[in-house]
Amino acid sequence: MPSLGADMVEGKLVEWRIKPGDTVKRGDIVAVVETPKAAVDVESWQDGMVQELLTKPGETVPVGAVMAVLLAPGEAPREVVRKKISPAARKRAAELGVDAERIAGTGPDGAVTVEDIEKVGKAAPAPAVDRAAEMRKAIAAAMSRSKREIPHYYLSHSVSLARAAAWLEAENARRALPERLLMAALFIKATALAGKEFPEMNGHYREGAFQPSAAVHVGVAISLRQGGLIAPAIHDAEKLALTDLMKALTDLVKRARAGSLRSSEMSDPTITVTNLGEGGVDAVFGVIYPPQVALVGFGAPREGRVVASVSGDHRVSDGYRGALFLAAIERLLQAPEKL
Amino acid sequence: MNRAELRAVFLEELRRIAPEIEEAELKSDRLLREQVDLDSMDWLNFLVALHERLRIDIPEADYARLATLDQALDYLGGKLGEPPNVASPP
Numbered sequence: 001m002p003s004l005g006a007d008m009v010e011g012k013l014v015e016w017r018i019k020p021g022d023t024v025k026r027g028d029i030v031a032v033v034e035t036p037k038a039a040v041d042v043e044s045w046q047d048g049m050v051q052e053l054l055t056k057p058g059e060t061v062p063v064g065a066v067m068a069v070l071l072a073p074g075e076a077p078r079e080v081v082r083k084k085i086s087p088a089a090r091k092r093a094a095e096l097g098v099d100a101e102r103i104a105g106t107g108p109d110g111a112v113t114v115e116d117i118e119k120v121g122k123a124a125p126a127p128a129v130d131r132a133a134e135m136r137k138a139i140a141a142a143m144s145r146s147k148r149e150i151p152h153y154y155l156s157h158s159v160s161l162a163r164a165a166a167w168l169e170a171e172n173a174r175r176a177l178p179e180r181l182l183m184a185a186l187f188i189k190a191t192a193l194a195g196k197e198f199p200e201m202n203g204h205y206r207e208g209a210f211q212p213s214a215a216v217h218v219g220v221a222i223s224l225r226q227g228g229l230i231a232p233a234i235h236d237a238e239k240l241a242l243t244d245l246m247k248a249l250t251d252l253v254k255r256a257r258a259g260s261l262r263s264s265e266m267s268d269p270t271i272t273v274t275n276l277g278e279g280g281v282d283a284v285f286g287v288i289y290p291p292q293v294a295l296v297g298f299g300a301p302r303e304g305r306v307v308a309s310v311s312g313d314h315r316v317s318d319g320y321r322g323a324l325f326l327a328a329i330e331r332l333l334q335a336p337e338k339l
Numbered sequence: 340m341n342r343a344e345l346r347a348v349f350l351e352e353l354r355r356i357a358p359e360i361e362e363a364e365l366k367s368d369r370l371l372r373e374q375v376d377l378d379s380m381d382w383l384n385f386l387v388a389l390h391e392r393l394r395i396d397i398p399e400a401d402y403a404r405l406a407t408l409d410q411a412l413d414y415l416g417g418k419l420g421e422p423p424n425v426a427s428p429p
Contacts, residue, residue, distance in 0.1 A: 172399045177390040180399065182379050223378075225359065253380050278378040 001033070001055075002042060003063045004266035006290040007142035008035050012060040013067065022050045024070065029262070031067070036138035037230050038256070042263040048072050059099065084111035096121030135228035143287045150205075150293075151314040154285045157326040159333055162304045167336040183301065184275050185246040187308075189339045190332040191296045192216040192237035195271050198325045200317040201310070202270045204291040210316045219269025219289065220249065222256045230256050231272050231289060232265035242339055271296065283307035293317070296329070340393075340419055345412055352388040356381050367408040393419065 001011050014032040024030055024044045031042040048070035055067040071077060084107070085093075085100045092114050093100035098121045105112035146152075164186055172180045195202035195216040203212040216238040219231040234240070234248045255261055271292055276284040277300035284297035286309075293313035298306055308329055312322040332339065340348070350362055357375045365374060372382060386397050386405075395418040397405070405411035 169399065177383075177397060178387045180383065182383060184379070225357065225376075250380065250384070254384070 001061050001063050001065045007138040010062045013055045018050050020050050036134035039259045040261050089114045092117045146287050146290050153312050155322045156309040159308045159330040161306050164333045164336045181246050187298050190329045191273050194328040196238045201294040206291050213270040217268045217270045219272035221274035232261050233269040356385050
């Protein structure tokens with residue numbers, strides 16, 4: 001079960017898109033997993049042949065649990081080691097609706113005993129799923145972790161939008177409706193290019209160390225109509241032409257709202273952009289989404305200016321570098337034709 | 340296409356973007372984006388849908404002319420060759 005964000009501790013397998021004997025390539029959709037935030041298409045992260053599917057549709061398993069066995073190209077099938085489960089334990093498991101294969105046994109040689117089954121059977125919850133409550137819980141968990149672990153600093157900078165707005169108006173006047181751009185695409189591209197210039201704002205902080213990312217995968221905060229938000233990635237945003245970035249953004253928003261995101265989009269963001277100008281706010285000082293180390297916010301454009309802000313991680317950068325990073329975003333927005 | 344038909348198409352496309360809207364609660368003289376909570380991406384997607392469905396162009400400079408349901412139907416009706424705010428005879 002892959003981790004599809006800092007707020008995920010377990011996931012429910014909705015369906016398999018593969019079966020034993022299938023050949024899969026890295027990036028192929030192999031399963032659909034439901035998280036508290038969305039149903040996500042899980043991609044394979046390696047090439048191989050499916051030997052066995054261990055998790056059944058409908059089962060909820062923790063992040064890190066083995067769900068399937070893949071054989072590397074050319075690898076001979078391995079004998080699958082079965083758990084030792086006594087017939088009595090197997091019978092009791094069936095009565096209680098517990099999957100004995102997934103239980104850590106406490107008997108001799110790790111055998112699963114009747115007691116093991118009953119312990120899990122009694123503890124097994126069967127609550128009705130309240131989607132909104134689950135989403136709120138997931139957001140709270142990630143944001144609490146962020147505020148607990150990340151020493152945030154916050155900066156803001158009033159950025160002139162005159163050139164960007166004039167360029168956008170002229171550009172959209174010559175574009176057909178489906179090809180038109182939103183200011184949000186310029187914000188994302190400018191952030192991605194600035195992230196490339198300032199590696200300490202772009203990457204992941206894991207196990208006590210910062211790992212800068214060569215690529216800039218911009219997480220875009222998308223509010224969902226039913227409430228809550230999600231911040232999936234536009235991959236390699238620094239390399240995309242504005243037209244392609246706009247297409248990627250349109251597609252991402254559509255799929256986020258339809259509940260059809262891919263696992264890499266959930267796990268790969270290296271920096272997040274939130275654009276709350278639509279709500280009319282002057283500025284936004286967001287909470288960094290771990291394991292990322294920076295979040296860039298944009299408020300509502302007013303009188304040709306917008307307040308750009310950054311929430312930075314003091315374990316990785318200081319306010320001075322954060323200020324230069326914001327200045328780079330401003331500089332990039334003054335030459336929109338080059339974005 | 341008469342105004343009633345245009346209104347039906349308009350609301351059908353709007354519902355694809357905002358499935359939760361109740362037609363009866365929509366005030367035809369109030370700001371549409373505010374009532375239906377459409378952000379700029381929703382708004383663009385909605386206009387693209389109207390563009391494809393009605394085969395008309397809507398320049399960005401005209402977006403303000405679609406601010407309310409009434410104004411939007413006037414504007415789109417005009418583009419389609421209908422007189423503004425007049426229902427076709429049955």
